[in-house]
Amino acid sequence: MKQLQLFAPRDLRLVEAECPAPAKGEALVRIESCGICTLEQRLFSGAMKIYYPIVPGHEAAGVVEEVGAGSITALKPGDTVSLDLVYRCGECYWCRNGQSNHCANRFAKGIRPLGGFSQHIMVGTRQCFQLLAGIPTREACFAEPLACCIHSLRKASLKIGEDLLVVGAGPMGLLHALAGRKMGARVFVADPLQERRLLAERLGADFTLDPAIPLKEQLMAPTGGRGVDVAVVTAPVSEVLREAAMAVRKGGRVTAYSAYSDTFDLPVDANYLHRSEVSVFGVEGRTERDFQVAVKLISTRQVDISPLISAEFRLEEFDQAMEMAGRPDQIRVLFDLKES
Ligand SMILES: [Zn+2]
Ligand SMILES: [Zn+2]
Structure with a gap:
């Protein structure tokens, strides 16, 4: 063979x-x-x-x-x-x-x-x-x-009727979008590439976002000024995790899905986590x-x-x-x- x-x-x-x-x-x-x-x-x-x-x-x-x-x-x-x-x-x-x-x-x-x-x-x-x-x-x-995306969304306790932001529309982002839809969420997908945003729409994403404009700004109107319930970061880009953490509602959950090629300190103000009750956590496999x-x-x-x-x-x-x-x-x- x-x-x-x-x-x-x-x-x-x-x-x-x-x-x-x-x-x-x-x-x-x-x-x-x-x-x-x-x-x-x-x-x-x-x-x-x-x-x-x-x-x-x-x-x-x-x-x-x-x-x-x-x-x-x-x-x-x-x-x-x-x-x-x-x-x-x-x-x-x-x-x-x-x-x-x-x-x-x-x-x-x-x-x-x-x-x-x-x-x-x-x-x-x-x-x-x-x-x-x-x-x-x-x-x-x-x-x-x-299966990795299902694991990730289960860990984020995504529930029917919630809003899910997926950052990055590569294979893992798109599979998160598919699984998120199946779990009953409204799905927002952010990616700088237009072709990837179009593909996300074709796969059923409810909204797509160009991260050239801050995500939080774009998400306020469709979420009643609160932010999304869950954000999953599939792009290994620093600052994106911070942006995602700012784009979830009070008590929201943020998943650091991506593997980072170097050590990467979490760029989030601990006081913000304290006051907003936002949870940030990792998932693996x-x-x-x-x-x-x-x-x-x-x-x-x-x-x-x-x-x-x-x-x-x-x-x-x-x-x-x-x-x-x-x-x-x-x-x-x-x-x-x-x-x-
Ligand atoms: Zn793989
Ligand atoms: Zn074992």
């Missing part, structure tokens, strides 16, 4: 690897689609290192080819599945506390995380989330990022529960994923794919492994 292995920053190679056989509790999955997320771009640039060589890719979906003999699972060959490619041990404090996104053993020695840039992958059966037959894997591979909800939304076609797909490449075209994935005029670039 063909796979992409990263040997060092910017040294990605197409390699012929042996296809493993599944043991009890494992499944062999033929991957059909895998997204190129920020994590892969950071691995590729060297901004992030796990180990070398590594097969990147954590937004993958495919078809079960074989299930290990003696496995206790409903999975069978031919099932379409989204893959949760982050290892969770199930035994540490965090896993047992319902916070497997913080599993202490996610990157323990011997764990081989990611692996989606490969024609086949061996995973634990519990890492496979089944979709209804006929759901395209190019949409199913969005279960992972959608997702749990199995979030993943299951994301899979259900995609599997039952309750969210329209396809407008988020900017381009699809074969594994052989990895140079072009990685270059394109980093461009701000792209939303999500995928590998189409059926064609590789």
Whole structure:
């Protein structure tokens, strides 16, 4: 089978690897689609290192080819599945506390995380989330990022009828907008790029904002002078978090969703937090529960994923794919492994 292995920053190679056989509790999955997320771009640039060589890719979906003999699972060959490619041990404090996104053993020695840039992958059966037959894997591979957004909005306790501001209309911002609409919120999306604002509108955002004008100013009239209930910041730009914190109502909630490339002090006046009762908090990853909800939304076609797909490449075209994935005029670039 063909796979992409990263040997060092910017040294990605197409390699012929042996296809493993599944043991009890494992499944062999033929991957059909895998997204190129920020994590892969950071691995590729060297901004992030796990180990070398590594097969990147954590937004993958495919078809079960074989299930290990003696496995206790409903999975069978031919099932379409989204893959949760982050290892969770199930035994540490965090896993047992319902916070497997913080599993202490996610990157323990011997764990081989990611692996989606490969024609086949061996995973634990519990890492496979089944979709209804006929759901395209190019949409199913969005279960992972959608699950992160569901996790984020749950943490912000978003409720039906509330106003949600999403700052940044990249893939994560747009998925927050989709999930927010589904949760019953009125959704405002802010992004400096007009094409992204138009896409947000096409996906169902109620209002779009150009952050050239202070967000608070623009949000006062439509929210009765109070500000939005929840703001999610998906753009790793300093000052934006501060702007978002000022744009929520008294008692509002602000989520720092984005990862920041450097340490970044919270630029918010503590007295303002004290008086306004605004909460600012971080979110990271997702749990199995979030993943299951994301899979259900995609599997039952309750969210329209396809407008988020900017381009699809074969594994052989990895140079072009990685270059394109980093461009701000792209939303999500995928590998189409059926064609590789
Ligand atoms: Zn991702
Ligand atoms: Zn754990």
